[in-house]
Amino acid sequence: MANTIVYNKYDYQVKVRERISKPTCWQDILLVKYSNARAITGSYMSTEPSVVGGTRGTAYNYQSFVLTADTLTINQYKNIPMFIDEADRHQQSYVDQMSIAAFQGDKISEKLESLMLANYGSWKDFGLTDLANTAQDDSSAITVSAANIDDILRAVKRKLRVHHLVDLSVKNGVFFVWRPEDFEFLEGFVQARKIIGLVKPLLIDLKARLQRVTRGKQALCCAA
Template identity: 40%
Template sequence: MCDVAYSNTKLVSSSYMSTTPSVQSVSRGTGHSMQTFVETAETLDIATGRDLGLFVDWADLAQSPWTKPAELFDRIGALLNEYIESAVLARHTSWTNIDGASIGEAAGNITVSAQNIDDIIRATRREIRENNGNMFMNQNGVGFVWRAADFEFLEAFAQANGFVGADEALKKGLVEGIHYLGSDHYWSNDHTANHVFAGVKKIERLGILKGTYGKAHTIEFPAGDSNTYLSGVSFYSRVDIGHLTPTAHVGLVFDV
């Protein structure tokens, strides 16, 4: 869903045309009026760090089938990636709201169901068009990151509508990343309560520090305090990230 930048630069700069010029009238044989170009800078700051280290005693490492280095680093990496996912989804206050009024229901939070999930998808695509995002929609596609229960409703809708598509959904179910109703659909268990992420893909920007992401460090006999060392080994990794919702395109990403 995000435009991900792997960089060792702390501040990743970009800019946008913050004042839209207006078309002017022109008469034959006369001069034309120039419009002023106004550019505003924006910065993606990779400054938020999280880490995870696990200490294992040498005896446990030798005896336990669950404390092998490869398995430990797999788990550490999975947990750090879950943090990144939850951090992105927690940015819902930076996005444009879509509520019940957007799909013909009462204003306020939408209760997603198999009866209205298609309305939510269509309303989101309509909002993108109304916000002049059709070019980006055609270029990047539209995505939804549902909650697990919402994805179940999408599966129920797919199984109940159409012919070939419904038969396939009945036989195989829906898998994450499926393209359906003109959009790509994912799910996550890391949403902030009552919020779902949707909109044009690759508008929300995520910066990841290349120098720390995915690096696995093994520290033998780590320090216990200023005078002692622990009899074992530490397995350690960290991530450093930053976010940016471009001001010019905030109307293309949604908090549903």
């Protein structure tokens, strides 16, 4: 004997399954400018005057300098074109206009994060010999471990001091973008020594960081 059942009760979801977004920190690290203009123009001193000696009561010569224009032209863009039929949008309750906008925002943010990290080729290298202080700008990878996580922090600060970047570091901040497995070593180092208050700026909660970005502030970022 077997019954034949027609099932007619369903548990409907009212929205699409939430997407797991990747953590991003490009807004914390980069100098971000939002502009409606096509070009943003600044300048830098490409030829600096030098310090010269003089004798009191004796004429001196002026030193020349050169300012060079630095122009950023905004002529390219990244977008996510999605065709949405208005009838389809109104005849379903899974996703609304603002949910689609939030999805597009997350995708664009993740794309900008990948573009930022892919630009590492133009940055200064910091490798094994930098860590050991035997050579500079080494491209060989460092295997991060619980034994050297604190050494990396100190060695980076040493390199900044050697290259006279202390003032610039104080002004703009120093940032580390850790892989999740490396960030775990940093958390272990901090917890083992109970010095949360000392390195609290390095352990920024993602939610608090996003709130700071929303308010347009720059923050010290150590992101997983």
